[in-house]
Amino acid sequence: MANTPAIELRNATKRFGALTALLDVSVVVQPGETVAMLGPNGAGKTTAVSLMLGMRTPTSGTARLFGGDPRIPSTRMRLGAMLQESGVPAMLTVHEIVELFGSLYSHPISAAAAIEAAQLGEKSTARVATLSGGQRQRLYFALAIVGDPDVLFLDEPTVALDVESRRAFWEQITLLTTRGKTVLLTTHYLEEADALANRIVVINSGVIVAQGTPAEIKSKVGGKHVRFMAGGLSREWLAALPGMQSVTHAGGQWLLYTLHPEDTLRAIFAKEVAISGLEVEGAGLEEAVLSLTSARSKAAA
Amino acid sequence: MTTTTATRFPLATLVRAEVVQRMRVPGFVISSIVFPTMFFALFGLPNLGRSANGVDFGAYMMASYGAYAVMSVALVSFGVSISTERGLGWNKLLRASPLDPVAYFTAKVLMAMVLGLVSLVVLFAFAAVAGHISLPLLFWLKISGLLLLGMVPFVALGLAIGYLSSPTAAAPIANLISLPLSFGSGLFVPLQFLPAPVQHVAPYLPSYHVAELGWTLLGAGDGLGYAKHLLWVAGYAVAFMALAVIAYRRDEGKTFG
Numbered sequence: 001m002a003n004t005p006a007i008e009l010r011n012a013t014k015r016f017g018a019l020t021a022l023l024d025v026s027v028v029v030q031p032g033e034t035v036a037m038l039g040p041n042g043a044g045k046t047t048a049v050s051l052m053l054g055m056r057t058p059t060s061g062t063a064r065l066f067g068g069d070p071r072i073p074s075t076r077m078r079l080g081a082m083l084q085e086s087g088v089p090a091m092l093t094v095h096e097i098v099e100l101f102g103s104l105y106s107h108p109i110s111a112a113a114a115i116e117a118a119q120l121g122e123k124s125t126a127r128v129a130t131l132s133g134g135q136r137q138r139l140y141f142a143l144a145i146v147g148d149p150d151v152l153f154l155d156e157p158t159v160a161l162d163v164e165s166r167r168a169f170w171e172q173i174t175l176l177t178t179r180g181k182t183v184l185l186t187t188h189y190l191e192e193a194d195a196l197a198n199r200i201v202v203i204n205s206g207v208i209v210a211q212g213t214p215a216e217i218k219s220k221v222g223g224k225h226v227r228f229m230a231g232g233l234s235r236e237w238l239a240a241l242p243g244m245q246s247v248t249h250a251g252g253q254w255l256l257y258t259l260h261p262e263d264t265l266r267a268i269f270a271k272e273v274a275i276s277g278l279e280v281e282g283a284g285l286e287e288a289v290l291s292l293t294s295a296r297s298k299a300a301a
Numbered sequence: 302m303t304t305t306t307a308t309r310f311p312l313a314t315l316v317r318a319e320v321v322q323r324m325r326v327p328g329f330v331i332s333s334i335v336f337p338t339m340f341f342a343l344f345g346l347p348n349l350g351r352s353a354n355g356v357d358f359g360a361y362m363m364a365s366y367g368a369y370a371v372m373s374v375a376l377v378s379f380g381v382s383i384s385t386e387r388g389l390g391w392n393k394l395l396r397a398s399p400l401d402p403v404a405y406f407t408a409k410v411l412m413a414m415v416l417g418l419v420s421l422v423v424l425f426a427f428a429a430v431a432g433h434i435s436l437p438l439l440f441w442l443k444i445s446g447l448l449l450l451g452m453v454p455f456v457a458l459g460l461a462i463g464y465l466s467s468p469t470a471a472a473p474i475a476n477l478i479s480l481p482l483s484f485g486s487g488l489f490v491p492l493q494f495l496p497a498p499v500q501h502v503a504p505y506l507p508s509y510h511v512a513e514l515g516w517t518l519l520g521a522g523d524g525l526g527y528a529k530h531l532l533w534v535a536g537y538a539v540a541f542m543a544l545a546v547i548a549y550r551r552d553e554g555k556t557f558g
Contacts, residue, residue, distance in 0.1 A: 053397045073401045081397040087389030091322040103314040104400045143394065153397070 004067040006031045006151045006182040007052055012061035014047050014206075021047040022206045024061070027184075031150070034173075034183040036193035038217070039203040040289055045186035046084060048203070049155050052184070053081060065151070077106055080149035082140045082157050090129035094120060097128060098142050105147030117172065118142035133160045141172065152176065154185040158192060170195050190221060204289045221292055224261040227279040229253050233271065241267055253277070312404055312411075319412035323378055333378050333416060337370035338424045342431065344489065349432055353491050354521035360436070363428040364515030365488040367448050370420040372482065372508055375455035376462065376475040379413040383463025384471035387552065410456055417452050421445050444515050447527075451511030451534055457541035464548035482508040507537040 007029040014022040022044045029035045037045045050056040051063045054070030068075035088097050095111055102108030115124050118138040123131060131139060137160055144152055154173070158166040173196055177183055187193055193200045193214065200217040202210040210220055223245060229252050238247045243260030258264045261280055268275065323329050345362030353361045386392050395405060425441055428434045459475070466474050483489055485499055486509035492500050503509045504523070510533040516522045517530065 055393070055396050073399045076397065076399040079397070081394070083390070083393055083397060085390045086394045087391050088394070089318075089322050089386070089389070089391055091325040092318060096318060096321070100314055100318045101394075101398065103311045104395075104398045106399075140394075147398070 003031060005029060005064070006033070006066060007035075007184055008062075008064040008067075009048060009052055009058075010062045010064075012048070012051055012058040012063060014044075014051060014056065015059045020206055022051070022058075025203070025206070025208055026061075027052075027201055027208075029151075029182060029184055031182050032177075032180055033199060034177045034185075034197045035199045035201060036197035037184070037186045037201050037203055038188065038190060038193045038221075039186075040188055043203045043289075044206040045203055046155055047206075049081075049083075049153055049184070049186060053079065053153060077147070078150045079153060080144035080147050080151075081153040082137075082144045082155060083153075084155050084159070086140065088128050088139065088143070091127060093125050093127050094131070094139055094142075095124045097139070098146050101143045102146040105149075107148055108146050109148050111146060114142040114146035117145060119168070119172075134162070134165050137161060137165075137169075141169070145176070149181075151182040151184070154183065156186055156188070158187070158189070166192070190218065194218060202289060202292060204292070209289060209292045219259060221289060222282075223257055223259045225279075225281045226256040226258060226261055226264060227253060227277070227281070228268075229276045230268070230273050232273040233268070311400070312408055315400075315404070315408035316411045316415065319382075319408055320415050323382065323412065323416060329378055333370070333374045334420045334423055336373065337366045337420055338427045340369070340489070341366045341424060341428060345428070346432055354493070354516070356519045356521040357434070359428065359432045360434050360519055361491065361516065361521055363424065363432070363434060364444065364519055365491075365512055366424055367421055367444065367515055368451065368486075368508060368512035369479075369483050369488045370424055371417045371448050371452040372455045372479050372511065374417045374420055375413050375452050375459045376479045377459075377472065378416050379409060379456055380459030380462035380475050381471040382412075383409065383460060384466055384468045387463070388468030406460075409460075413456050413459070414449055414452065417449055418445065421448060440518065444518050447514040447518060448511065450531070451514050454507050454534055454538040454541050455511075457538055457545050460545035461541060461548045464545065464552045482506055485509075486512055488512055507534065510534050510537075 005028045007027065009025060009027045012022055012025050013020070025044070025048060027035070027037070027048065037048060039045050047056070051058050052065065052070060054063065054065070054072070054076065057071065063070055065075050066078055070076060070079075092100070094115060098114050099111035102111055102114065112124070115121055118141045120135060120138045120142060123135055128136070128139065137157070141157070144154070158169055161169060170192070173183060173185075183196070185196065197214060200211065200214055201208055202217060202221060210217060233254065235247055235249060238244060238254070238256060241258070241264050243258050243263065245257040245259060248255040256264060341362060345359050345366065348362065349357070349359035351358040396402075425445075458478070462471055462474055462478070486503050486506045487495060488508065492503055510530045513522050513525065513530045514527065514534075517527060
């Protein structure tokens with residue numbers, strides 16, 4: 001028997017009335033791993049996290065945290081979480097609220113240390129009501145780490161942050177993972193999953209559509225749009241290029257969606273046809289995940 | 302830097318944080334702590350020395366506003382704070398923490414009791430000083446204890462309001478319940494000065510029986526006695542607690558994400 005997984009979601013299905021938010025989802029995270037759940041809005045990431053945290057009970061399947069039931073409060077001693085749509089009492093100061101939250105855990109770090117780690121030191125005595133959006137996000141990070149948890153859940157942690165703050169936040173997470181913490185984060189930025197995780201689980205419409213290392217996932221969802229005007233190319237030839245997902249031809253313009261844009265361009269240039277108006281553009285995650293989903297259902301058909 | 306010392310007493314830390322944040326909201330301090338004393342100053346003080354139900358009118362009104370104070374604190378501070386925290390998402394963070402929900406509710410109830418006591422102490426101190434109401438120490442202890450006991454059903458009702466209503470609706474709903482109950486139970490104007498229909502309905506209201514605990518202590522009760530009044534209070538406590546449990550379960554099942 002291997003180590004007890006830090007997080008274990010087995011064949012979890014969650015229905016809210018007629019809506020199926022999650023269908024037969026299994027995610028196992030070993031201690032020390034950093035796993036990203038990647039998917040567009042409404043994919044079921046937050047629902048999966050709420051089951052792992054014991055905030056909701058799966059309709060079928062099981063959720064375990066270090067082998068224990070996360071619905072039992074004492075099991076949650078070892079976890080810290082940053083959640084979406086969460087808030088803190090506005091009339092307390094940063095230090096008061098972090099100290100209060102730390103007091104709920106058996107072995108917290110000091111409130112001052114948590115605030116310092118969250119780079120919120122200069123706002124320590126400020127009331128929560130006066131904080132900016134980015135400062136609030138740092139406060140939630142301080143709350144997530146003050147209990148010195150072994151596993152951290154970060155649900156869309158950088159959604160409200162600008163690029164610079166996002167990089168700084170990534171450094172904080174990397175610091176925690178190098179100290180052996182287990183991290184599960186959800187995001188809809190492929191870049192973020194790539195920067196932080198050693199494994200990515202892609203989820204869409206409540207089902208897992210792919211999982212693997214960041215390199216594997218990037219090769220599947222990191223597709224680009226390629227647009228250009230050219231004569232002398234056939235639809236069949238383009239569609240047969242490796243990694244080609246879709247080929248459209250309208251008004252003399254080709255619109256390609258390919259997972260290997262460099263290879264595609266190399267092949268086209270090798271044909272030595274005249275090309276004009278070339279544009280290469282990254283595809284949105286929604287689209288990338290949709291192409292994965294359709295590839296998967298084609299494979300199943 | 303400071304280190305955390307509260308680790309071994311999460312409940313004490315929670316209660317302190319609850320009380321502190323309530324006391325920093327002027328609206329709360331005014332409605333729950335200033336209003337009962339102010340109403341007493343406006344309507345009780347001018348009638349000092351006159352007799353009502355065979356006792357001093359001032360002392361009678363002090364007991365009335367004491368009942369109003371505990372009800373107002375339970376519905377407004379306790380009920381509205383729960384609704385606000387649901388709106389904030391604070392309870393969501395707490396639900397992911399190792400905090401036992403029982404400890405969360407215990408802290409909330411203790412907060413309500415502490416603030417209820419603060420409201421009573423302010424009212425009684427004002428009545429004793431400005432109204433020259435002189436009563437034995439044991440009386441003050443007894444009336445405080447009785448009224449805090451009478452607070453229990455309203456704490457349960459506050460909980461139900463907190464889980465049933467949206468953060469913006471909670472305060473108006475709390476007032477829409479507490480003001481008619483206060484008036485209909487004779488807390489603002491003694492019952493004998495109110496129309497007959499009100500007098501007939503009053504003995505079925507929870508706030509009436511809470512006020513009766515104080516009036517009985519003064520010797521101005523309706524003669525039913527402590528036991529029967531407390532039975533009424535307990536009955537309402539059970540009914541409101543059942544409502545609160547239904548409201549809590551309904552909220553827990555709500556969807557998100």
